[in-house]
Amino acid sequence: MNIISSFLLSFLAGIALIVIAWAGALTNLQGLFGVVLPYIAITTFVAGVVYRVLNWAQSPVPFRIPTTCGQEKSFPWIKANCIENPSSTLGVVIRMAFEVLTFRSLFRGTTVELRGGPKLDYRSTKWLWMAALGFHYSFLMIFFRHFRFFTEPIPALVHLAENMDSFFEVTVPALYISDGLLMACVTYLLIRRVIIPQVRYISLPADYFPLFLILAIGTTGILMRYILKVDVVSIKELAMGLVTFHPAVPKGIGSLFYIHLFLVCVLIIYFPFSKLVHLGGVFLSPTRNLANNNRQVRHVNPWNYPVKVHTYAEYEDDFREKMIEAGLPVEKELSDEKE
Amino acid sequence: MTGSPNWYEIIMTGIAERLDKYRSFKLFLDICVRWGACADKCHFYIGSGDPKNMPVLRAELLRSIYRRDFTTAGKLFGKFAGGRKLTPLIIKEWFYYFYQCTECRRCSVFCPYGIDTAEITIMARELLNLIGCQIDWIITPVANCYQTGNHLGIQPHAFKEILDFLLDDIETNTGVKMEPTFNRKGAEILFLTPSGDVFADPGIYTAMGYMILFHYLDLDYTWSTYASEGGNFGFFTSHEMMKRLNSKMYAEAKRLGVKWILGGECGHMWRVINQYMGTMNEPADFLEVPKSPITGTVFDNASQIKMVHIAQFTADLIKNNKLNLDKSRNDYLKVTWHDSCNTSRGMGFLEEPRYVLKNVVNNFYEMPPNTIREQTFCCGSGSGLNAGENMDIRLRGGLPRANAVKHVHDKHGVNCLGCICAIDRAVLTASMDFWVPGVRVAGLHELVANALVLEGENERTTNLRGEEIADLMEENEE
Ligand code: HEM
Ligand code: SF4
Ligand code: SF4
Numbered sequence: 001m002n003i004i005s006s007f008l009l010s011f012l013a014g015i016a017l018i019v020i021a022w023a024g025a026l027t028n029l030q031g032l033f034g035v036v037l038p039y040i041a042i043t044t045f046v047a048g049v050v051y052r053v054l055n056w057a058q059s060p061v062p063f064r065i066p067t068t069c070g071q072e073k074s075f076p077w078i079k080a081n082c083i084e085n086p087s088s089t090l091g092v093v094i095r096m097a098f099e100v101l102t103f104r105s106l107f108r109g110t111t112v113e114l115r116g117g118p119k120l121d122y123r124s125t126k127w128l129w130m131a132a133l134g135f136h137y138s139f140l141m142i143f144f145r146h147f148r149f150f151t152e153p154i155p156a157l158v159h160l161a162e163n164m165d166s167f168f169e170v171t172v173p174a175l176y177i178s179d180g181l182l183m184a185c186v187t188y189l190l191i192r193r194v195i196i197p198q199v200r201y202i203s204l205p206a207d208y209f210p211l212f213l214i215l216a217i218g219t220t221g222i223l224m225r226y227i228l229k230v231d232v233v234s235i236k237e238l239a240m241g242l243v244t245f246h247p248a249v250p251k252g253i254g255s256l257f258y259i260h261l262f263l264v265c266v267l268i269i270y271f272p273f274s275k276l277v278h279l280g281g282v283f284l285s286p287t288r289n290l291a292n293n294n295r296q297v298r299h300v301n302p303w304n305y306p307v308k309v310h311t312y313a314e315y316e317d318d319f320r321e322k323m324i325e326a327g328l329p330v331e332k333e334l335s336d337e338k339e
Numbered sequence: 340m341t342g343s344p345n346w347y348e349i350i351m352t353g354i355a356e357r358l359d360k361y362r363s364f365k366l367f368l369d370i371c372v373r374w375g376a377c378a379d380k381c382h383f384y385i386g387s388g389d390p391k392n393m394p395v396l397r398a399e400l401l402r403s404i405y406r407r408d409f410t411t412a413g414k415l416f417g418k419f420a421g422g423r424k425l426t427p428l429i430i431k432e433w434f435y436y437f438y439q440c441t442e443c444r445r446c447s448v449f450c451p452y453g454i455d456t457a458e459i460t461i462m463a464r465e466l467l468n469l470i471g472c473q474i475d476w477i478i479t480p481v482a483n484c485y486q487t488g489n490h491l492g493i494q495p496h497a498f499k500e501i502l503d504f505l506l507d508d509i510e511t512n513t514g515v516k517m518e519p520t521f522n523r524k525g526a527e528i529l530f531l532t533p534s535g536d537v538f539a540d541p542g543i544y545t546a547m548g549y550m551i552l553f554h555y556l557d558l559d560y561t562w563s564t565y566a567s568e569g570g571n572f573g574f575f576t577s578h579e580m581m582k583r584l585n586s587k588m589y590a591e592a593k594r595l596g597v598k599w600i601l602g603g604e605c606g607h608m609w610r611v612i613n614q615y616m617g618t619m620n621e622p623a624d625f626l627e628v629p630k631s632p633i634t635g636t637v638f639d640n641a642s643q644i645k646m647v648h649i650a651q652f653t654a655d656l657i658k659n660n661k662l663n664l665d666k667s668r669n670d671y672l673k674v675t676w677h678d679s680c681n682t683s684r685g686m687g688f689l690e691e692p693r694y695v696l697k698n699v700v701n702n703f704y705e706m707p708p709n710t711i712r713e714q715t716f717c718c719g720s721g722s723g724l725n726a727g728e729n730m731d732i733r734l735r736g737g738l739p740r741a742n743a744v745k746h747v748h749d750k751h752g753v754n755c756l757g758c759i760c761a762i763d764r765a766v767l768t769a770s771m772d773f774w775v776p777g778v779r780v781a782g783l784h785e786l787v788a789n790a791l792v793l794e795g796e797n798e799r800t801t802n803l804r805g806e807e808i809a810d811l812m813e814e815n816e817e
Contacts, residue, residue, distance in 0.1 A: 009419065052369075055365075056362055056365055056366050056369070057362075058359075059358065059359055059360065059361060059362040059364075059365050060360070060361075060362060061361075061362045061363070062360060062361060062578075062618070063614060063615055063618055064614060064618065065363065065455070065458070065614050065685075067444055067447040067448055067453055067455060067684055067685075068683070068684055068685065068686055068687035068713065069448055069684070069687075069713040070687055070689075070712075070713060071687055071689045071690050072640070072686055072687030072688060072689075073640055074640060074651060074690070074691060075636075075651075075654070075655065075658070077658065078654075078690045078691065078694070079690075081687070084713070085687040099451065099453075103451050104451075105376070105448065105449055105450055105451045105453070106376055106449070106451045108448065108449055108714070109376055109449060110709050111379055112379045112385055112739075114385070114388075118738065118742070119742065119745075120385065120738070120739055120742045120743075122707075122709055128376075132374075132451075196375075198375055198378045198379065198390065198393060199373075199374075199375045199378070201390045201393075201396070202373045202375055202378070202390075202393065202395050202396055202399065203373060204373065204420075204421040205419055205420070205421070206412070206420060206421060207372075207373050273410075273411055273412055274412065275369075275370065275371065275372050275373070277369065277370060278370040278371075278372050278452060281366055281369060281370030281452055282370075282451070282452050284362065284366055285363075285366060285367075285370075285452050285453040285454070286362060286363045286366075286453075287363070287447055287453035287454075287455045287458075288452070288453035292613075292686070292687060294613055294614055294617050294618070294643075294644070295612075295613060295617065295640055295641045295642070295643055295644045295646075296639070296640060296641075296642050296643050297643060298617050298618070298622060298643050299617065299618045300618065301618050301619070303360060304618070304619065307579055307582050307583045307586070308583060309583055309586045309587070309590070310485050310486060310583075310587075311590070312565050312590060312591065312594055315488065315565050316565075318486070319494060319495050319496075322494060322495060322496040323495045323496060323564075325496060326495065326496035326499050326500070327499075328495055328496070328499060328521050328522055328564060329521075329522050329523065329524070
């Protein structure tokens with residue numbers, strides 16, 4: 001699939017979704033879009049993620065193959081890097097925490113260019129790392145802030161997050177930093193996919209699609225909050241209905257909201273079956289979640305099986321005469337062999 | 340396609356079977372986000388500019404097949420979900436690109452999920468093997484190793500003869516006569532090293548280095564002609580073949596009744612020993628936890644597998660002042676250090692060799708930080724690609740490493756590239772001759788032995804290569 005068709009395909013898929021939701025809202029299918037679909041989405045998400053993780057877990061880890069990124073445990077007088085090359089479970093946990101919370105491996109990134117000469121020129125790509133972190137943390141923040149719709153009374157932590165996030169009170173209602181950051185980062189990630197030839201070459205429709213989807217979710221969300229203000233009280237009523245299992249569809253919620261909600265449901269349903277499950281996969285990765293202690297602790301392969309080997313006895317049979325001639329010790333003399 | 344008429348089924352069942360056996364395989368096929376953090380980390384991509392040499396795309400060559408036939412999205416959306424149908428052309432593509440991956444794992448260091456393209460390559464090569472596609476340079480050494488004991492197919496009497504030649508050279512250059520033993524029962528230590536060390540220039544100087552060190556220590560050790568291969572080309576073939584070849588190490592240690600095993604300088608040999616040997620074999624209860632007979636140090640990081648890397652062994656000797664070293668004998672060298680991929684990213688063996696190196700040479704310069712240690716660049720010829728017929732790919736793949744050497748060559752006048760890998764010693768020489776002429780490649784223990792002051796030695800006017808040291812010093816002054 002080339003860039004144009006990949007890009008267009010996922011873009012059109014995004015548009016189609018918006019149209020579907022809009023049509024739904026206009027044709028009074030609020031019950032379907034506001035209640036049934038969210039329940040389906042959550043169920044699919046939970047079942048899907050559980051299935052994926054169990055499915056991975058079903059395959060054993062026959063060998064202990066951590067990628068070691070620092071000095072191993074050696075003599076006491078050689079300083080070991082117990083996080084990047086962990087020899088204990090604690091080290092592994094810390095390594096994983098760095099990986100998940102700070103994208104440690106991405107932080108190492110460099111990019112290389114061939115200059116005349118031939119000379120290779122490396123440059124750090126810390127800004128790429130920042131965009132990745134910015135995207136994920138703003139996503140997390142937005143996700144967390146949404147709990148104000150699903151809880152009553154609203155926990156103090158959610159309020160705190162809201163206050164922190166609207167630290168710069170530049171607009172009314174206060175502009176959330178995470179909103180701007182998310183949109184900026186996703187746009188950047190999208191542009192990056194299109195502009196950088198290497199990344200463009202590896203991109204599939206499945207790579208553009210989630211970015212479009214998140215972009216569309218963000219846009220509808222921002223529109224609702226800052227521009228085409230919607231009836232937040234009714235929306236909260238709907239949300240509380242959903243979480244308390246007494247679903248009801250209040251009147252007067254704009255169709256924009258249903259578009260937003262529909263897109264979120266699609267994202268949630270899409271999640272377990274796409275690359276987005278990287279969320280769960282990180283924790284199971286054998287190159288990151290194992291200690292490099294193979295030489296001290298035996299790692300057992302559950303399907304280990306005996307293989308055919310060439311034994312010493314067979315070897316000596318092949319070469320006995322030559323070995324004796326060269327003065328190499330043998331187990332059986334030539335005379336024994338004759339018997 | 341000729342060969343197996345049912346090649347398609349063989350590959351498909353092969354994939355299914357491996358998905359059930361290796362979590363790494365299944366997970367790595369599923370979770371890549373194609374963000375491309377790995378893209379320009381591969382020496383083959385950097386050296387060739389071929390987009391299919393980007394690790395992510397290399398993996399996609401197999402992933403796309405998996406996607407179409409093994410995932411829901413692929414079954415539903417086919418090529419829109421990035422799926423491809425396996426065709427003979429794709430088999431050829433696999434053959435081309437999975438033999439352009441040296442399984443060096445550099446990409447894995449930069450991947451936020453630790454996706455290790457080497458792991459995918461290992462599986463792809465297993466699959467190709469199932470339908471009989473393999474390269475001669477791997478399969479012949481494997482057959483040799485199985486039947487004769489080492490990759491080069493050196494028979495027992497010839498093995499001894501070759502080492503005798505090396506001993507003659509040692510005597511000429513140091514004035515000391517040494518007599519190592521072979522297949523000797525009851526020795527304390529079994530010594531295993533890749534056969535490249537006893538056969539190929541400049542590896543042989545490292546082999547001389549080992550023997551000189553052991554003679555100096557009066558070590559109770561033996562060579563083996565049956566297990567005369569430390570390396571393991573089986574690892575480049577299949578997990579099963581790796582095990583078949585590796586089994587000789589413990590079998591021989593058991594037969595000879597040694598206490599523990601000492602291993603020579605090699606990269607993939609140590610990846611296999613560190614990450615696979617303990618798991619593949621029954622516990623090595625017949626051996627003892629390795630203990631240096633010279634210093635009494637117990638190597639407790641090898642307590643289970645009972646095999647020690649010679650650089651660690653030597654580092655301990657130096658730390659305990661057991662070696663009389665005259666560094667100045669290596670003064671004509673300005674040395675930089677190449678971390679072998681396997682010992683760096685499959686073990687974390689970084690400081691031990693550096694400690695030894697700094698104690699045997701006066702002039703040591705590191706290459707730039709993003710080209711050494713865990714970020715080290717592959718020599719370009721690992722995982723069985725070290726044949727002359729692959730020279731074109733090798734030199735391309737060798738570019739990033741060579742370029743870093745050139746950097747220190749230009750800046751500090753570096754003229755020697757030290758390493759602890761038998762394949763490196765052979766192939767980096769070619770790479771240096773092409774990219775950075777004037778830089779020699781030397782194994783760690785060649786440098787150790789050149790600096791080691793022996794009892795009853797001659798003037799030591801020549802080094803182990805038989806070169807006049809005075810001339811080299813003079814050349815260096817200019
Ligand atoms: C434990 C939680 C997670 C971790 C450690 C994680 C880590 C990462 C990393 C390291 C990347 C590559 C860099 C980047 O593209 O930004 C990535 C990509 C991505 N992540 Fe996550 N992620 C997590 C959860 C999520 C969640 C919940 C979503 C929500 C949908 C998500 C959506 C994405 C997307 C869409 C990309 C691809 C960006 C692109 O195509 O350019 N991630 N993730
Ligand atoms: S393992 Fe090494 S050679 Fe293979 S794709 Fe990764 S970086 Fe390239
Ligand atoms: S760095 Fe990892 S997740 Fe990213 S493209 Fe490469 S293999 Fe895929």
